[in-house]
Amino acid sequence: MNEYVAKIGNNKYIINSDEFNEVKINGKTVKCEIQKITDKNYKVKLGNNIYQITTTKLTNGKRAFITGGHYFESNIRSLLEEKVNEHTGSLNKDESNKIIKSPMPGLVLKVNKKAGEKVKTGESLLVLEAMKMENNLKSLTDGIIKEIKVKTGTSVEKNETLIILE
Amino acid sequence: MIKKILIANRGEIAVRIIKACKEMNITSAVIYSESDKNALHVVEADEAYLIGKSPASDSYLNYKKIIKLAKKIKADAIHPGYGFLSENAAFIKEVEKAGIIFIGPNASTVELMGDKTSARKLMKKNKVPIVPGTTEPIKSVEEAKAIVKKIGLPVMIKASAGGGGKGMRKVDKMNELPEAIERAQNESLKAFGSSEVYVEKFIEHPKHIEVQILGDKYGNYIHLFERECSVQRRHQKVLEEAPSSSINNQIRKKITLAAINAAKACKYHNAGTIEFLYENKRFYFLEMNTRLQVEHPVTEFITGIDIVKEQINIASGKKLNIKQKDIKINGHAIECRIYAEDVDNNFAPSIGKVEYQKAPNGPGVRLDTGIQTNSEISIYYDPMLAKLITWANNRKDAVTRMKRALSEYHIAGVKTNINFFYWILEHKLFLDSSFDNNFLEKKFIPLTPGKWQKNTNVNYEKAIAVLGAFLLNEENKIHPVKLESNHLNQWESLKYE
Numbered sequence: 001m002n003e004y005v006a007k008i009g010n011n012k013y014i015i016n017s018d019e020f021n022e023v024k025i026n027g028k029t030v031k032c033e034i035q036k037i038t039d040k041n042y043k044v045k046l047g048n049n050i051y052q053i054t055t056t057k058l059t060n061g062k063r064a065f066i067t068g069g070h071y072f073e074s075n076i077r078s079l080l081e082e083k084v085n086e087h088t089g090s091l092n093k094d095e096s097n098k099i100i101k102s103p104m105p106g107l108v109l110k111v112n113k114k115a116g117e118k119v120k121t122g123e124s125l126l127v128l129e130a131m132k133m134e135n136n137l138k139s140l141t142d143g144i145i146k147e148i149k150v151k152t153g154t155s156v157e158k159n160e161t162l163i164i165l166e
Numbered sequence: 167m168i169k170k171i172l173i174a175n176r177g178e179i180a181v182r183i184i185k186a187c188k189e190m191n192i193t194s195a196v197i198y199s200e201s202d203k204n205a206l207h208v209v210e211a212d213e214a215y216l217i218g219k220s221p222a223s224d225s226y227l228n229y230k231k232i233i234k235l236a237k238k239i240k241a242d243a244i245h246p247g248y249g250f251l252s253e254n255a256a257f258i259k260e261v262e263k264a265g266i267i268f269i270g271p272n273a274s275t276v277e278l279m280g281d282k283t284s285a286r287k288l289m290k291k292n293k294v295p296i297v298p299g300t301t302e303p304i305k306s307v308e309e310a311k312a313i314v315k316k317i318g319l320p321v322m323i324k325a326s327a328g329g330g331g332k333g334m335r336k337v338d339k340m341n342e343l344p345e346a347i348e349r350a351q352n353e354s355l356k357a358f359g360s361s362e363v364y365v366e367k368f369i370e371h372p373k374h375i376e377v378q379i380l381g382d383k384y385g386n387y388i389h390l391f392e393r394e395c396s397v398q399r400r401h402q403k404v405l406e407e408a409p410s411s412s413i414n415n416q417i418r419k420k421i422t423l424a425a426i427n428a429a430k431a432c433k434y435h436n437a438g439t440i441e442f443l444y445e446n447k448r449f450y451f452l453e454m455n456t457r458l459q460v461e462h463p464v465t466e467f468i469t470g471i472d473i474v475k476e477q478i479n480i481a482s483g484k485k486l487n488i489k490q491k492d493i494k495i496n497g498h499a500i501e502c503r504i505y506a507e508d509v510d511n512n513f514a515p516s517i518g519k520v521e522y523q524k525a526p527n528g529p530g531v532r533l534d535t536g537i538q539t540n541s542e543i544s545i546y547y548d549p550m551l552a553k554l555i556t557w558a559n560n561r562k563d564a565v566t567r568m569k570r571a572l573s574e575y576h577i578a579g580v581k582t583n584i585n586f587f588y589w590i591l592e593h594k595l596f597l598d599s600s601f602d603n604n605f606l607e608k609k610f611i612p613l614t615p616g617k618w619q620k621n622t623n624v625n626y627e628k629a630i631a632v633l634g635a636f637l638l639n640e641e642n643k644i645h646p647v648k649l650e651s652n653h654l655n656q657w658e659s660l661k662y663e
Contacts, residue, residue, distance in 0.1 A: 002639055006631035011624070013631035025628050034636050040522040040578055040654045044629045051629040054576040055637070056521050063637075065630045069573040071585050072627070076634035078642070 003079035007146055014079070017036070080104070080130065097140040100163040101157040106130030110152055113163075117145050125163055141165065168192055168242045168267065168482045173211070174232050175247030177536030178552055179458070180207035183245050186474035189214075195239055197232060199225035201544045206536055213239065221548045229257040233264050243267035243481055244562070245474075249548070251455040253280065269481040271436045271456045278432055279454045283326040283364050289451045292431035294424045297443065297450040299366030302588040307344045310365050314343060317367045323347055324355045325354035326362035333357055336368055369450065369601045372443035374398065375410050376455075376467045377425035380476050382486045383435045388423040390465045390473070391495055397590060397605045399513065405590055406461035407500045408468050411561055411599040412444065421449050428454060435544040437477045445602075445625050460503065461498065463532060467499035467557040480590050502587045506580040510615035513583075515549040518542075521579030526571035530557040530564070533575075551577065565591050589618050 001024075004015040006107075007054040016024035023032045037052075044051045054066040058073065065072045077085065087103035110127040113119060119139045126137050143165035149160050170193040173180045180196055184207065185193035197217035198208045202225075208214040213448065215235055219226040229251055236244055246252035246260055246269070258273035270276075279285050287301040298317040303326050304310045314321050314337070323346050325333025333354035335346040351361040379392040394410035395403040413421065415500045425440040426452065439459050441452040462473045482487070506516040525533050535552035544547055556571055558564040569591055572584055589610065595601040610618060 002635075004631075004635035004638060006634050008627045008630060009619075011627055013628060015631055015635040016449070017632075017635065017639070020632070020639070023632050023635070025631065030236055030628075032632060034633065038522070041576070042633055044633050046625075046632060049625060051626065052576075053629060053633050054524065054578050055633065056578040058606050063634055065576060065633070066578055066584075067574045067625070067626055067629065069569070069575070069584055069588055070623070070626055071581065072630055074630060074634055076638055078638065107372075108334075114579065145564070 005082040006074050006076045008074045039047040102160045104130050104158050108150045108154045114144050115145050171242045171243045171245050172236045172241035173245050178534045179247040181210050182534050184210045230556045236266050243269050245269040248457050267481050269477050276456050288431050292427050294428045294451050297366040300364045303362035304481050312364050315608045320368040322366050322368045323350040323363050327358035327360045361576045369443050369445050372445045373412055373602050375444045376439045376441040377422050379425050379429045381429050381435045382480050386486045387426050387429050388490045390469045396603050405502050408464035408497050422540045437473050461501050463555045464499040464501050468495050499557045500564045501553050503554045504552045505583045506543045506551050508581045509583050516581040518580045524576040526574035530567050531571045641652050
């Protein structure tokens with residue numbers, strides 16, 4: 001089932017759904033109907049409540065929502081994106097860009113570099129399959145590969161060290 | 167006979183005047199600036215003329231061009247709306263000289279009422295209560311001290327030629343007086359070219375109550391009762407209502423009579439508003455606005471009188487045909503000024519394009535709007551988008567109706583102050599009518615940014631989260647999941663199953 005994370009103000013909502021005739025909101029299942037009125041205006045029925053919602057994309061990647069006289073801005077991401085963002089966020093914080101860790105459990109599909117090779121910021125280091133998606137893991141810094149701890153086919157856990165740069 | 171009116175304004179008020187013209191079978195012509203070429207008033211008018219570049223000084227304030235155009239297109243009259251040239255005596259003189267009817271008072275009346283001390287003197291002479299203080303500019307600090315001793319502290323030092331808060335100083339202690347006078351004089355000289363200032367008592371907790379009047383060219387006057395506009399931020403009205411729920415019929419009788427006397431005193435003709443400060447069951451003349459006001463629709467709702475049509479009739483020389491005894495207060499009306507602004511960012515204008523709008527409607531709802539989808543909200547003009555007005559049999563129901571109408575009003579593309587009105591409409595002091603002009607400053611401003619937003623309704627948030635997830639899901643069906651294109655982002659999706 002597809003999983004999404006919506007952050008609105010200080011609240012966080014985890015949404016699970018495939019067809020959006022039924023959704024799980026933070027684990028609780030609710031019947032749902034969504035009707036498109038115009039490009040920017042939708043009718044959402046959740047349980048017995050009906051909401052008319054206007055929404056537009058903002059330039060900062062967020063969406064604006066207007067409903068019932070209220071105005072909200074929200075960041076909505078798939079769970080995968082959310083985890084990656086959290087991960088890169090924490091990486092940036094401790095500046096450990098030279099130790100490449102797995103952002104989530106997955107399977108190494110391909111290793112693009114060899115030990116001793118130079119890498120530049122943004123170059124692909126390896127491809128990891130996670131949540132049914134193939135993800136390119138890129139270097140956040142210039143450097144030389146010191147050690148590669150995994151190979152094609154390795155299953156990795158979250159936060160497991162994959163590659164060390166120097 | 168007026169057959170064609172040139173409307174020297176823009177936005178919702180230009181559209182409002184066009185509607186009166188249509189009902190009276192008068193041709194409406196408007197001016198527009200370069201940035202307003204797609205504006206609603208241009209679409210709605212019978213004729214529209216590009217007047218100049220976007221800055222107001224080159225367009226809506228450029229009265230030489232405007233008068234030249236009026237002559238060229240053979241307009242019989244010019245309606246100035248509010249703001250821009252509406253209270254510019256020099257403009258009115260030029261219009262009169264050109265043989266065009268100005269839909270408003272004489273230039274001399276505007277001049278008289280524009281000078282604060284001459285207006286105060288005239289009001290005092292005609293038994294209209296003024297705020298205690300001087301009716302002549304002060305000549306010396308000693309003279310000012312003697313007056314302050316008589317009327318008591320705190321006092322305000324105000325510019326005779328003033329307005330908009332310039333050349334104004336509050337004095338709490340006697341030893342502050344000399345410096346305050348000097349600074350007010352300097353400010354006034356810079357802003358208005360005159361250093362004349364006067365002293366008046368500072369009213370600490372006033373309410374703003376104003377009376378709408380109509381006067382024709384034959385000395386007939388009527389009033390259309392009062393409005394209360396105490397919900398203000400920095401002397402800018404935010405929400406207005408009619409009638410005032412703060413005064414009883416006895417006060418109402420006195421204040422409306424005072425307003426009529428004020429209008430008579432300056433031989434006023436046109437629609438006009440006499441503004442008063444009200445505190446402890448006493449009211450004091452503040453100023454007279456010699457034009458149509460932004461908040462005129464609340465009065466139209468409770469009296470059923472079309473003020474713009476009356477203005478046009480008066481200007482064309484007709485006698486007032488409404489009798490005072492036939493005007494009754496019917497129900498209650500509230501107006502919210504809808505602005506493109508970011509309330510939490512110190513009410514900064516929100517500039518941009520209206521991407522989508524859905525207007526409220528239904529029983530007792532009136533929307534005077536100046537925008538449509540794709541309208542540009544530019545830096546050049548006041549960012550008021552529209553006025554939402556509701557009417558009901560009583561104040562409580564008018565409030566309920568306003569909340570309903572606000573909830574139907576969707577504007578996307580710019581930030582608006584729509585949600586801010588819920589804070590006002592649900593505040594205890596607003597509901598029990600005990601608020602005064604300091605209401606927003608004292609109660610709301612300390613709650614910015616953000617803290618005023620009551621625990622937002624979780625149900626709305628859930629609905630938004632679901633819709634957001636749905637839209638992302640739809641996008642991902644077409645395009646694989648995209649991660650943020652930040653170079654610091656290690657992840658890039660290759661394939662989605």
